[in-house]
Every structure is written in C-alpha cells, then in structure tokens.
Amino acid sequence: MLFTPFPPPPRYQDVAQMDVDDDFDGAEAKMTSPGEILTSSQAFMRGHGTFVVDEEVIASVAGTIDRVNKLVSARPGGRSIASPDTDPRYNPEVGDLVIGRISEVGPRRWKVDANARQDAVLMLASINLPGGIQRRKLESDELQMRNFFEEGDLLVAEVQAFFVDGSMSLHTRSLKYGKLRNGQLVTVPPVLVRRLKSHFIALPCGVDLILGLNGRVWVSKHVHREENDGDESFDAALVYSNQNDEIDVSTREAISRVSNIIRVLADRFVPLTDALLVDAYEWAVDQECKVTEILHEDVADALAAAVVARI
Amino acid sequence: MGSRIEILNDGGLRSDGRRQHELRSITIQLATQGNADGSAIIQHGLTTVLAVVHGPREARLRSLTQHDRAVISVEVQVAPFSQGDRRRRGKGDRRTQELAASVKETFETAVQTHLYPRSEINIYIHVLHQDGGVLAACVNATTLALINAGVPMIDYVASVSAGTFSTSPLLDLTTLEESDVPNITLAVFPRTGKVGLLLMDTRLHVERFEEIFRLAAEAGKVIHEEMRVAIRTSTAGLVKAMGGAIVAGPGAGSSERATKALEIEDEEMVDA
Known part of the structure; x- marks a missing residue:
C-alpha cells in the first residue's frame, strides 16, 4: 500500500559485528539489553538469554554477556561467571535443598510452590512412609495423602530431577527432610543463599536454621537429632505432625531475633552464612537491643555494618 | 475560537511551550516494588x-495454562x-479493559x-497520573518492568x-491536545523498526497518516534510547553490587545521551 517498511536504524548495523573475541575475560562483565546484536551466529552458538535472527545472535535480556568457548549467553541482572545471578526467581539444580509450600494435592503427587518458574512436583513415591517401611505405595496410601501433606504445609525437600517441561521433582526420602514445624519462615532473594556444605545449621542460641536455596529460610526451635540418622526406627507420628512442640519464651525470642536479623541483612543484600549469623546474633545480644528494635533503620544499619566489617 | 487555548501558535509553540516534534521529559525509576519480580x-x-511484573510463575488458573508457552495477563488500574x-x-470499565487488552x-x-x-x-499497571499518552506510557512502563x-x-x-x-504533526500529546486533534498511539520494536501496536481512537485524514506514522516511529527510537540508558x-x-567490573558492551557509544533535549531534528526526518 502506501508504506514501505522502515529501514533498520544505521547505528545497529555499525555495532553489528562486535568482536566477542577480544579482551573477553571472565572477571569483567560486558553489559547488554534486549534487542542488542551480540555477534554472528556463524562463528558462535547461542546460549541462554539470546536468540538468532538472520544469522545474528541477539540478546533478549538486560544483563551481562558471558562467553564460554563458542557459546555466547546473556545473563539477566548482574549475573556473570564472576558474580552470581540477581534473578528474582530461583533456578533449580539437582541436589538443591529447597523449602516449599504445598499448593495442591493431586493424583499420586503434591504440587509444591518453591519460588521457581513453575510449581515443583513431589511424588507420593518419593516420600518416606510413617514407620520408615520401604515398599510400593498402595491405593490406601493414595487415599490418605492429606495425612502426610496438606495444602499450605511447609516442607523441606531436595531437588531430585527435572521433567521435560523444566519443572522439578522433589523428594523427602531422608529423615532430614519433611514437614516443617516449631518455627518461622523468612523469605530472602535467592541469590543471598549460597551453596554451603550443610544447609542445616544449629546456632548456639538454641535455634535451628534451614537455608533453602530458593531463598526461603526456616528458623525454628532446636531439636536433638538422633545420631543414628537414616535408621528405620523413627517416630511416624512426629514426622507428619501438625502440632508444634512446647516452645518457651526465651526460645521464641531467639527465633524472632534470628528472623529479624535475616530480614535486616537481606534488605541490605548481605549473603547469608552460618558464621555471619552467629556474629550478628552476638552483636544484637551485646547491644542489648530488643527483638523489635533490630528492625529500626539505625540499628539495622549498624548491625549490617558491624557484621560486614567482621567478614 | 476566541478565548480558546491555541494548540499551536504562530511562533510554532504548543500550549505547554513545546515545539511540534518535541517530547516531554522522561523520568524512569526501576525496581520500585521490593516484592515483585520486576517493576518500573x-x-x-x-x-x-x-x-x-510477577512471574514467570505457576499459573493461578489451571484453565488458562498453555502447554507450550507462558500466558501473559494484564490488569490495569486507573487511580481515581x-x-x-x-x-x-x-475493573470492568471499558476503557481500562481496552488498555489492558492493547498492552497484552x-x-x-x-x-x-x-x-x-x-x-x-x-x-499489573497502575495509572497514577494522566496527562495524555496513557497507553504509550503503559507500554513503556511494561517494557521496563519486564x-x-x-x-x-x-x-x-x-x-x-x-x-x-491541521497539517502540522505533533508528538507526545497532552490531554488538552489529545482531546482536540486526531491522534494515534504507536509502539515500535526499535531494532527492526517493526510496529507492535497502532491504535487510532479518532478519525484521521489518510493524507496525514503516513507523516505522523513515520514521525511517531522515529520518536519511538528516541524513547528507546532513554529506556536503554x-x-x-x-x-x-x-x-x-555483586562485585564485578564493567566493560562497555556493544552499542555503548550510542548510549551517550546525545539527545538530551529530545528534540528530533528535521534533517533526521528527511533521512527516514
């Protein structure tokens, strides 16, 4: 009709053949944003955060460019090999410890909201039965699935595998995993939880911590774990119990204090580790500030500064 | 006419003192809502x-899910x-729903x-203040939030x-101008120059259309540059913040704010 298509603006053609090869070392981050041409697809392969049009690799997210040999990818936010991602969503990997909430009870499976792009799946076959018996799950088990986990229950689990559509499958086949009680949930950006040797931390103040890699932290009363972990003889009623134990006032205070400390540190973008939390707790006790005072702006700033200085 | 405000006076200035091809000043704030995945x-x-923006996340309604792609849902709220x-x-307001459908x-x-x-x-889009170009602002805000x-x-x-x-094209209209002159809202993909959205609420003479269409497409590139910066x-x-060093990536040179005044020169128009 009347119009011819617009010619592409000249400045893109100018930068089109940027040489990804030169001075590309891992410590420095090159930035990009959607629609920017990174390189030619003949010389390079496209990775995450990129797509190919007319033999050109184009970024689809704003962030940093990564290159591994012939693979070029763009990572959202400030993420690069040198610095982990700031993606607000959790990107699961097999073996990760996550804390999720049951969102749905389905046929032979639970749907679990674990802050990922899709709900995770917990198969009936991948939980421990009360009594610790190892056997095929029967129809009778299927009928009483709500006795194990109900909608809204919090649980800690491990990522077992992925389905073809990218959603993850969880399992709780260890005594360490299962339903959560006796505590409080704190949510932080997933970046702030780094992979540690153990994500089950017992703080000296009588508080247990579970750091989920999906950015959820469970702060609870300390429970003594039997040394013969993994043994068949565990108390079935307790594992799937919905009843909190008796928690005394000082423990409640300690739990709230730890929770507030985590909130404060997360607000100031400080990655969480066990040593850091112990430090922060000691600082809070030394300063004799009340539990709620930790959340006050000035106290919180002082806390973060004191803790970061000690690292 | 008499006491009516002039849309374009003899000196070539509009009612708010801008020239024909001048855009209004643009201010952008990113990540304003802490608990969202993205916001602007x-x-x-x-x-x-x-x-x-929340997501991509598990769809709240099972019936809406598509097995091969994510669904986008848009809700627009216009503050009273x-x-x-x-x-x-x-929520049921027709104009609001139309805004949402266009953005979607x-x-x-x-x-x-x-x-x-x-x-x-x-x-989720919240229109906090309206002074013309609401749909354009919604589209730009959504781009940034995504x-x-x-x-x-x-x-x-x-x-x-x-x-x-009359025969003079105007860019980036205010409410006053919007209610008085025939207008369009255009959204472009700056890399290819393709058009993502073209909305005409008013009758516009076909002879005038191409001119303002091209002008708006050109202005889209200026707005793109602002957003990119x-x-x-x-x-x-x-x-x-994550402790990495920064090197200018491709196209960094063009990110310099050469177009501070945001005025599109007439020569540029000839090139297009």
Whole structure:
C-alpha cells in the first residue's frame, strides 16, 4: 500500500559485528539489553538469554554477556561467571535443598510452590512412609495423602530431577527432610543463599536454621537429632505432625531475633552464612537491643555494618 | 475560537511551550516494588504510570495454562485521583479493559513466551497520573518492568502518541491536545523498526497518516534510547553490587545521551 517498511536504524548495523573475541575475560562483565546484536551466529552458538535472527545472535535480556568457548549467553541482572545471578526467581539444580509450600494435592503427587518458574512436583513415591517401611505405595496410601501433606504445609525437600517441561521433582526420602514445624519462615532473594556444605545449621542460641536455596529460610526451635540418622526406627507420628512442640519464651525470642536479623541483612543484600549469623546474633545480644528494635533503620544499619566489617 | 487555548501558535509553540516534534521529559525509576519480580515507574511529562511484573510463575488458573508457552495477563488500574474529575474506574470499565487488552497483545509478540511453558506472567499497571499518552506510557512502563524482571524479550517496545493539528504533526500529546486533534498511539520494536501496536481512537485524514506514522516511529527510537540508558545504568549498578567490573558492551557509544533535549531534528526526518 502506501508504506514501505522502515529501514533498520544505521547505528545497529555499525555495532553489528562486535568482536566477542577480544579482551573477553571472565572477571569483567560486558553489559547488554534486549534487542542488542551480540555477534554472528556463524562463528558462535547461542546460549541462554539470546536468540538468532538472520544469522545474528541477539540478546533478549538486560544483563551481562558471558562467553564460554563458542557459546555466547546473556545473563539477566548482574549475573556473570564472576558474580552470581540477581534473578528474582530461583533456578533449580539437582541436589538443591529447597523449602516449599504445598499448593495442591493431586493424583499420586503434591504440587509444591518453591519460588521457581513453575510449581515443583513431589511424588507420593518419593516420600518416606510413617514407620520408615520401604515398599510400593498402595491405593490406601493414595487415599490418605492429606495425612502426610496438606495444602499450605511447609516442607523441606531436595531437588531430585527435572521433567521435560523444566519443572522439578522433589523428594523427602531422608529423615532430614519433611514437614516443617516449631518455627518461622523468612523469605530472602535467592541469590543471598549460597551453596554451603550443610544447609542445616544449629546456632548456639538454641535455634535451628534451614537455608533453602530458593531463598526461603526456616528458623525454628532446636531439636536433638538422633545420631543414628537414616535408621528405620523413627517416630511416624512426629514426622507428619501438625502440632508444634512446647516452645518457651526465651526460645521464641531467639527465633524472632534470628528472623529479624535475616530480614535486616537481606534488605541490605548481605549473603547469608552460618558464621555471619552467629556474629550478628552476638552483636544484637551485646547491644542489648530488643527483638523489635533490630528492625529500626539505625540499628539495622549498624548491625549490617558491624557484621560486614567482621567478614 | 476566541478565548480558546491555541494548540499551536504562530511562533510554532504548543500550549505547554513545546515545539511540534518535541517530547516531554522522561523520568524512569526501576525496581520500585521490593516484592515483585520486576517493576518500573515512567513519567512522560505529567503522565505517570507504574508497572509491576510477577512471574514467570505457576499459573493461578489451571484453565488458562498453555502447554507450550507462558500466558501473559494484564490488569490495569486507573487511580481515581489521576485526572481532573475524580472518578473511580472499576475493573470492568471499558476503557481500562481496552488498555489492558492493547498492552497484552503488544507484549505477546515481544516476550519470548515459548521459553516458559505452563507458566504465567502477570503484569499489573497502575495509572497514577494522566496527562495524555496513557497507553504509550503503559507500554513503556511494561517494557521496563519486564526487562527489570529478567523476562526475555525480542526487543524493547517503545511507544509514543502523535497527532496532527491541521497539517502540522505533533508528538507526545497532552490531554488538552489529545482531546482536540486526531491522534494515534504507536509502539515500535526499535531494532527492526517493526510496529507492535497502532491504535487510532479518532478519525484521521489518510493524507496525514503516513507523516505522523513515520514521525511517531522515529520518536519511538528516541524513547528507546532513554529506556536503554536507564536499564544500562541499573544493570551497571547490579554488576557493581555483586562485585564485578564493567566493560562497555556493544552499542555503548550510542548510549551517550546525545539527545538530551529530545528534540528530533528535521534533517533526521528527511533521512527516514
């Protein structure tokens, strides 16, 4: 009709053949944003955060460019090999410890909201039965699935595998995993939880911590774990119990204090580790500030500064 | 005419003192809502829009999920205090729904939804202040919020409104101008120059159309540049916060704010 298509603006053609090869070392981050041409697809392969049009690799997210040999990818936010991602969503990997909430009870499976792009799946076959018996799950088990986990229950689990559509499958086949009680949930950006040797931390103040890699932290009363972990003889009623134990006032205070400390540190973008939390707790006790005072702006700033200085 | 405000006076100035091809000043704030995956506030002059993005996440309604792609849902809220006469617009309001539908359709082509099967991307738009070009501001705010959320898109979507006063094209209309002159809202993908959205609420002479269409497309590129600078600045901040060094990536040279005044020169128009 009347119009011819617009010619592409000249400045893109100018930068089109940027040489990804030169001075590309891992410590420095090159930035990009959607629609920017990174390189030619003949010389390079496209990775995450990129797509190919007319033999050109184009970024689809704003962030940093990564290159591994012939693979070029763009990572959202400030993420690069040198610095982990700031993606607000959790990107699961097999073996990760996550804390999720049951969102749905389905046929032979639970749907679990674990802050990922899709709900995770917990198969009936991948939980421990009360009594610790190892056997095929029967129809009778299927009928009483709500006795194990109900909608809204919090649980800690491990990522077992992925389905073809990218959603993850969880399992709780260890005594360490299962339903959560006796505590409080704190949510932080997933970046702030780094992979540690153990994500089950017992703080000296009588508080247990579970750091989920999906950015959820469970702060609870300390429970003594039997040394013969993994043994068949565990108390079935307790594992799937919905009843909190008796928690005394000082423990409640300690739990709230730890929770507030985590909130404060997360607000100031400080990655969480066990040593850091112990430090922060000691600082809070030394300063004799009340539990709620930790959340006050000035106290919180002082806390973060004191803790970061000690690292 | 008499006491009526002149849309374009003899000196070539508009009612708010701008020239024909001059855009209003743009202010961008990113990541304003802490608990969202991405958010942005954009101001075009007095028009202020907040966009909030949640997702991709598990779809709230099973019936809506698509097995091969993410679905985009858009909700628009127009604040009662956003315009002169205080009026509460519910969710069912026709104009609000039309805004939402336009934004949704624009971004269904822009977002790479096939990467996130069976999930949902929720976009919540709040119109905080209206002074013309509300749809354009909604589109721009959504682009920024989606990029802020790390949602993969094929390109930015840059939108602007344009109209024609008699035979003189005008860019980025205010409410006053919008109610008086025939106008269009255009959204472009700046890399390819393709059009993502073209909305005509008023009757416009076919002879005038091509001129303002081209002008709006050109202005879209200027707006794209503004948004790119804002995104780049925020990315640099993030990289720095995570302890990385920054090197200028491709196209960094053009990110310099050469177009501070945001006025499109007439020579540029000839090139196009």
